[in-house]
Amino acid sequence: VLASKGHEVVSWTTNEHLASVLKRTRIQPFLPNQVSQGNIHITTNLAEALSGIDMLVESVTAAGIRPVFEQVKALRVPDCPIVLTSKGIEQSSGSILPEVAVEVLGESIRDQTGALSGPGYAEEVIRGLPTSVVASAYDPKATMQICDTFTTQTFRVYPNTDITGICYGGALKNVIAIACGIADGLSLGWSARAALMTRGLHEIRKLAVANGSKAETLGGLSGMGDLCMTCSSPTSRNFRFGKLIAQGYPLKAALEEIKMVVEGIYTCVAAWELAQKLDVPMPITEAVHEIVYGGMNPYAAVEILMKRPIKEENQ
Amino acid sequence: VLASKGHEVVSWTTNEHLASVLKRTRIQPFLPNQVSQGNIHITTNLAEALSGIDMLVESVTAAGIRPVFEQVKALRVPDCPIVLTSKGIEQSSGSILPEVAVEVLGESIRDQTGALSGPGYAEEVIRGLPTSVVASAYDPKATMQICDTFTTQTFRVYPNTDITGICYGGALKNVIAIACGIADGLSLGWSARAALMTRGLHEIRKLAVANGSKAETLGGLSGMGDLCMTCSSPTSRNFRFGKLIAQGYPLKAALEEIKMVVEGIYTCVAAWELAQKLDVPMPITEAVHEIVYGGMNPYAAVEILMKRPIKEENQ
Numbered sequence A, B: 001v002l003a004s005k006g007h008e009v010v011s012w013t014t015n016e017h018l019a020s021v022l023k024r025t026r027i028q029p030f031l032p033n034q035v036s037q038g039n040i041h042i043t044t045n046l047a048e049a050l051s052g053i054d055m056l057v058e059s060v061t062a063a064g065i066r067p068v069f070e071q072v073k074a075l076r077v078p079d080c081p082i083v084l085t086s087k088g089i090e091q092s093s094g095s096i097l098p099e100v101a102v103e104v105l106g107e108s109i110r111d112q113t114g115a116l117s118g119p120g121y122a123e124e125v126i127r128g129l130p131t132s133v134v135a136s137a138y139d140p141k142a143t144m145q146i147c148d149t150f151t152t153q154t155f156r157v158y159p160n161t162d163i164t165g166i167c168y169g170g171a172l173k174n175v176i177a178i179a180c181g182i183a184d185g186l187s188l189g190w191s192a193r194a195a196l197m198t199r200g201l202h203e204i205r206k207l208a209v210a211n212g213s214k215a216e217t218l219g220g221l222s223g224m225g226d227l228c229m230t231c232s233s234p235t236s237r238n239f240r241f242g243k244l245i246a247q248g249y250p251l252k253a254a255l256e257e258i259k260m261v262v263e264g265i266y267t268c269v270a271a272w273e274l275a276q277k278l279d280v281p282m283p284i285t286e287a288v289h290e291i292v293y294g295g296m297n298p299y300a301a302v303e304i305l306m307k308r309p310i311k312e313e314n315q
Helices: A016-025 A046-050 A062-075 A097-105 A107-112 A122-126 A140-150 A163-185 A190-210 A221-230 A237-246 A251-258 A263-278 A283-293 A298-307 B016-025 B046-050 B062-075 B097-105 B107-112 B122-126 B140-150 B163-185 B190-210 B221-230 B237-246 B251-258 B263-278 B283-293 B298-307
Strands: A009-012 A040-043 A056-058 A082-084 A113-117 A131-137 A155-159 B009-012 B040-043 B056-058 B082-084 B113-117 B131-137 B155-159
Touching: A009 A046, A016 A040, A046 A062, A056 A062, A062 A097, A062 A263, A082 A097, A097 A107, A097 A113, A097 A163, A107 A113, A107 A140, A113 A140, A113 A163, A113 A221, A122 B190, A131 A140, A131 A163, A131 A221, A131 B190, A140 A155, A163 A190, A163 A221, A163 A237, A163 A263, A163 A283, A163 A298, A190 A221, A190 A263, A190 A283, A190 B122, A190 B131, A190 B221, A221 B190, A237 A251, A237 A263, A237 A283, A263 A283, A283 A298, B009 B046, B016 B040, B046 B062, B056 B062, B062 B097, B062 B263, B082 B097, B097 B107, B097 B113, B097 B163, B107 B113, B107 B140, B113 B140, B113 B163, B113 B221, B131 B140, B131 B163, B131 B221, B140 B155, B163 B190, B163 B221, B163 B237, B163 B263, B163 B283, B163 B298, B190 B221, B190 B263, B190 B283, B237 B251, B237 B263, B237 B283, B263 B283, B283 B298
Parallel strands: A009 A040, A056 A082, A082 A113, A131 A155, B009 B040, B056 B082, B082 B113, B131 B155
Antiparallel strands: A113 A131, B113 B131
């Protein structure tokens, strides 16, 4: 997106082999049909990548944030907007990812730090299909810088003032996507999936609000939007992982089948720990946790969910 | 559902042929694989159907509510809970359907009148697949009566105090389902669909709130839940209708292809009129209205949507 707008992009990876493939072919192995357009320089040298930048865009994994930003700090603390695009919660601290970046790089970078979240498949974005996402930074000025930098005629970036909310939405939806995949693997039908998505968003919203988010943020592009895409599309990793689990694959075999990182299995642990600490009932997250880590039979989990006492819908 | 719980059910239809088919086969022509179980008596005699009932369940169409309740009134005003299950807005008045029932049968029935809404495919419900829906009546006592009467081990009915909200959610989602069908017909991808669902729910919520609903209701089973199911499943009539329109079918030909009532095309008119009256921006509803009734090219509509100025997400 940025290169297509004429920005000079430097892409850093630690993987020497990947770097040479990218340099030679300009094709990301995970997106075999897309040749990157525009001015993109590939490097494995972080110091080179950080030199003279106007914006730093992070795209590693939730677990990678802390070690990568430690490396960045050792070289220089950037004095430009820092945009996080990974979706997850740090497992050890339960923190949202921009908070981890601030913790590592120091309070001085808070006002320039933000996140991009919401429903957009890389392949569709590159093909120029209409996509709408959301951005939020700790400071509104940085939010608008991120929106203006990324927005194109086919990629709309809505500003939002609730950075905590958009990060929880993007992270926690992956747990519900696993639940929907499990339901699909059990052939429970469309009605069950719609109920899982809705009640899933309900419990996500409760946890996010207990952590300082605004309720309405979770009903937006990061949260509901993400959920709509991840829980319906057979190409979502978390959804596919859930489906494999329901079909009887052990955890390790399911992960080997997917090949890429399934963030939801880490987010699930962090979310379930947070939920217990804050006393927020999260029956769907609990069920996913029990199925993935406790070996609970998925049918038994469905039965437990269906037998819970029914409360007023919004409570 | 009710017959499976042991209730004595009387099913009334004006269609003599359908009544005789149902009596003979116990199979609804639209659900050819399902033989109805339990005590269900079929009749074309409304007086017989109304005699000695403990609950009246309406399942006609939005346009049928007023004439059918006029017939009911001419015979007797029921003194039991009245549950509306149609999803729509009355086109002439813009009213929610329980309001139309109260208008026809009189204020004396308000406290006993309610609605059932949310994501449940008839076929899945009958097969006993897990389903969660929502009920609300003007009086909380009636709400609980509806929940208790309908809830089974596989069909969960959540109570909600906001009858206006659940009715708007169930009705307006059909317009967004048409929009998603159009996007699918144009092969716009998963990201575009997720954005349409999210921004669609955003505008639905604004209209519903302007009419006295609570914002959170629309994020629940009627609203978000309905939307998740209707906009993802190829079996949804409104979604299929939108897809046909995008593929170039004229309005009439698309309706002939679907065969059943496509409530969204009526709701779209009512919603768009209400939106203009109340000055609520509803760009997606407006686009569907223009495509279906104004002959606008769907690609042109997408371009207009993508060129709108970007505002703060929750405004």
